[in-house]
Amino acid sequence: MATRQYWLVKSEPGTFSFDDLLASPNKTTSWDGVRNYAARNFMREMNKGDRVLFYHSSADPTAIVRIAEVVREAYPDPTALDPAHPHYDPKSKRESPTWDPVDIRAVEKLARRETLADVKRTKGLEKMALVRLGRLSVQPVTAKEFEIVQRLGGG
């Protein structure tokens, strides 16, 4: 079995919030619609059971709100192949799909969310990709960083 890895995904709560994830069947959703190669590559590296920090961007406040897990590894994004879908990508072909999301499921509530401001001032978190890379919507998190967020969140 592969070592568990840790990740962070961003979502605008106005578009898809963690509450929306909780309300989804089996508290599971496909992380489809991602159209960024770096983000896509990270999703391809994800394994079942990996833990995922769920971050609310463009929110007040912007914060890591909950923990989720990968329940299905990368598979072809059906929204990229559907001409009627807003995320349709004519360059993605059924034989060789360009985009492959994973499925994630809500697992753990953080009693306290960790705001971006908290992250920046917390020792051990200042170097998180969240701070360094800014816009990337799917990013790696180190085991240590994950542990700190989980502990601070009281989860």
Add this chain to the structure above:
DNA sequence: GCCAACGTTGGC
């Protein structure tokens, strides 16, 4: 392959 123009993300 270079690079300017343009588009998007996302914090503030």
Add this chain to the structure above:
DNA sequence: GCCAACGTTGGC
């Protein structure tokens, strides 16, 4: 709403 950072596109 502004704008920095960065990704993508397309002319050459």
